[in-house]
Amino acid sequence: MPSEQKCVALVGRPNVGKSRLFNRLLGRRVSIVHDQPGVTRDVLAEPLGENVVLMDTGGMFADLP
Ligand SMILES: Nc1nc2c(ncn2[C@@H]2O[C@H](COP(=O)(O)OP(=O)(O)OP(=O)(O)O)[C@@H](O)[C@H]2O)c(=O)[nH]1
Ligand SMILES: [Mg+2]
Numbered sequence: 001m002p003s004e005q006k007c008v009a010l011v012g013r014p015n016v017g018k019s020r021l022f023n024r025l026l027g028r029r030v031s032i033v034h035d036q037p038g039v040t041r042d043v044l045a046e047p048l049g050e051n052v053v054l055m056d057t058g059g060m061f062a063d064l065p
Pocket of ligand 2: 018019020031032039040056057058
């Protein structure tokens, strides 16, 4: 990743709409959206424009019940 690029990661509690926002910002369906916590497991990284890499994550506390 070139040094001028920024990384923006979507982090938050499970099932709050991180993946939906990720897809919305990219303008295409990349990440799985589902009404169930813990669906996103691996970090997804996609370029957003020239200088930003957008990341979707499993969020915080994803391994808690
Ligand atoms: N009403 C409403 N529902 C939303 C919104 N964003 C997401 N949802 C719903 O919330 C649920 C979870 O959305 P995801 O995007 O999968 O949530 P997530 O935070 O990525 O979930 P994990 O990957 O499991 O942490 C889905 O059923 C979505 O349709 C929103 O802005 N409004
Ligand atoms: Mg998700």
